[in-house]
Amino acid sequence: PHKIIIDTDPGVDDVLAILLALSSPEVEVALITAVFGNTHAPMTFDNLLKMYYNLGLEFAAFPEARKRFPLVSSENKTLVAIGEDGPIGGEKHVATYFHGPDGLSNISETHPEFSPAPSKPEDEHEFVKFVPRKGWEAILDVLRAEPEGTVSVVALGPLTNVAWAAREDPATFARVAEVVWMGGALDVPGNTSPVAEFNCFADPYAFAFLADEVKKGAFRLVFAPLDITSPHMIPFSDLLHTGEGGEKPTPLQAFTTSFLTRVRGLQAKFGLPDAMEMHDPVAVWYAIANRGSRSPELAAGWAVKGRQFAVERNGEMTRGMCVVDRRGTGEETSIRTEDEELKGSGLTKESAAKLGKEDKA
Ligand code: BDR
Ligand code: CA
Numbered sequence: 001p002h003k004i005i006i007d008t009d010p011g012v013d014d015v016l017a018i019l020l021a022l023s024s025p026e027v028e029v030a031l032i033t034a035v036f037g038n039t040h041a042p043m044t045f046d047n048l049l050k051m052y053y054n055l056g057l058e059f060a061a062f063p064e065a066r067k068r069f070p071l072v073s074s075e076n077k078t079l080v081a082i083g084e085d086g087p088i089g090g091e092k093h094v095a096t097y098f099h100g101p102d103g104l105s106n107i108s109e110t111h112p113e114f115s116p117a118p119s120k121p122e123d124e125h126e127f128v129k130f131v132p133r134k135g136w137e138a139i140l141d142v143l144r145a146e147p148e149g150t151v152s153v154v155a156l157g158p159l160t161n162v163a164w165a166a167r168e169d170p171a172t173f174a175r176v177a178e179v180v181w182m183g184g185a186l187d188v189p190g191n192t193s194p195v196a197e198f199n200c201f202a203d204p205y206a207f208a209f210l211a212d213e214v215k216k217g218a219f220r221l222v223f224a225p226l227d228i229t230s231p232h233m234i235p236f237s238d239l240l241h242t243g244e245g246g247e248k249p250t251p252l253q254a255f256t257t258s259f260l261t262r263v264r265g266l267q268a269k270f271g272l273p274d275a276m277e278m279h280d281p282v283a284v285w286y287a288i289a290n291r292g293s294r295s296p297e298l299a300a301g302w303a304v305k306g307r308q309f310a311v312e313r314n315g316e317m318t319r320g321m322c323v324v325d326r327r328g329t330g331e332e333t334s335i336r337t338e339d340e341e342l343k344g345s346g347l348t349k350e351s352a353a354k355l356g357k358e359d360k361a
Pocket of ligand 1 (some may be wrong): 197
């Protein structure tokens with residue numbers, strides 16, 4: 001299997017995405033790093049442990065369920081680490097309005113049965129091994145230890161940990177097969193502000209930095225913006241296992257149903273469809289399908305294409321916007337200066353200014 005590092009902020013759709021990766025024999029999850037985003041980093045990490053705890057209950061109740069998660073085992077524990085709890089630049093924002101104060105619809109309070117007994121990250125866990133390193137250090141450790149070009153980084157939250165890793169040790173980071181990210185909005189409105197998608201909004205500095213590196217050819221980054229992820233919805237009726245109809249949910253189904261039920265209610269309140277947008281799972285799906293390949297045929301098959309845009313870092317209303325030049329000039333985001341306007345017009349700055357004055361008069 002192709003090795004992947006998942007950098008994530010669980011988060012309701014993050015949990016679904018991680019479960020998708022763990023149940024796919026095509027990829028081996030070598031490391032999972034938590035980052036702030038949907039909630040604060042200590043809690044996103046804790047949600048990761050909750051997910052593994054409920055996976056353990058699933059295995060205990062249904063030993064055959066292990067077959068659906070072939071690489072999850074007590075012998076081969078996945079490395080996990082806690083990453084950054086705030087962006088590289090700008091104010092910190094979290095998406096608790098959607099994901100709940102704990103990032104998982106507040107189930108820590110409403111459904112304590114889905115949470116393991118309080119434990120410290122470094123405590124013994126059945127399927128994960130805690131790495132007492134910063135998230136970005138742990139990412140670099142794995143990239144250093146594995147052969148070049150064999151590990152993909154799959155980022156499902158703000159790009160803070162990934163940008164730190166690339167900034168602190170560019171040579172090691174360049175060993176990555178590719179970076180796959182869920183984030184951004186190119187030709188559609190944002191979901192956090194009129195123009196920005198949440199992961200991009202939460203740390204636009206990180207994305208802007210990585211995008212510059214990509215432009216220099218340092219590594220490859222393929223991202224799934226809202227344009228692609230929003231239309232991929234699964235009806236809540238297919239996702240929830242409420243026990244209606246007499247079929248008792250399995251422990252894992254009961255766990256996911258507990259936090260998805262609140263999201264369903266929230267979406268109804270906002271007048272949104274009765275279906276869950278599969279943002280993070282779409283990015284994981286691509287990572288599973290492509291497995292770090294650079295073959296142009298494959299890329300064409302997945303409709304991967306290059307786009308030119310710039311990332312707004314600190315606009316008053318446009319933080320995290322992917323600014324696409326819609327003028328069709330091919331000049332990206334260049335601002336036409338006065339001098340450039342004058343080029344070829346036969347006017348000098350002085351004569352133009354004079355004309356301007358005369359116009360006003
Ligand atoms: C992204 O933001 C988060 O709320 C989701 O987990 C996803 O990563 C969608 O904009
Ligand atoms: Ca996420």
